[in-house]
Amino acid sequence: MLKIRIAIPFAGLALTACGQSEAGRPNVIYVFPDQYRNSSLGFWSDPEFAAEVGWKGDPVATPNLDRFAREATVLTEAVSNFPVSSPHRGMLLSGMYPERNGVVLNCMSERPESSLREDAECIGDVFSAAGYDCAYIGKLHADFPTKNNPQHPGTYVSDAVPEWDAYTPPERRHGFNYWYSYGTYDVHKHPHYWDTDGNRHDVDEWSPRSFESHRIYRKQGRRARSRKTVPDDDRHESAAFALRFDRRLRPGGV
Helix, strand or coil: CCCECCCCCCCECCEEEECCCCCCCCCEEEEEEECCCCCCCHHHHCHHHHCCCCCCCCCCCCHHHHHHHHCCCECCCCCCCCCCHHHHHHHHHHCCCHHHHCCCCCCCCCCCCCCCCCCCCCHHHHHHHCCCEEEEEEECCCCCCCCCCCCCCCCCCCCCCCCCCCCCCHHHCCCCCEEEEECCCCCCCCCEEEECCCCEEECCCCHHHHHHHCCCEEECCEEECCCCCCCCCCCCCEEEEEEECCCCCCCCCC
């Protein structure tokens, strides 16, 4: 039976996948690519789905997402009150409006007024406090760039003026104990990432493909692997966070 409720055109497509951890709790992977409009999904051309909307799907091939849609609840519409890169991520992570979480504009070096508050309690903080391993992979773009380049202290991470990209130090990762991320960078066939320890990795590979082959995290010899299904035709920057549940959430925690 087709389950269609209401799709996600806000700042990017979101995928939430749940599995089972060793303790019987579900794992969560949330994938959100930038600027991915609702109609750019192949399954909307399937008569079963097309009957639920009043528009025609784009001529795209997205077999992985099509398969996911048939296993999940699909939304036909939703609304974001700020469908822009940095503000959307700030709201997603903090659950607060931009004027409260601090991310009121797209983050870059000439906008010190726009940066995720260090004291904001974010989703990673809550899950981590409840005993979960949390990983963040890909674009963050929620921090004001500063001269904190771990490879060249006292400099920005590039020579761009103004600087848009940024390194996020451990104290600003809001509970994500595994890190493979960057600020924002548009050369998608030569992406780069900073890992948990601040090492930079330059990858000669299309960024979604790099995501697909990347292991989410390894902690204390225990492996939690994910062959992440990313948008098949995504041409923009993507991100994902993963939450491995080791014990039950506290009541009302999330």
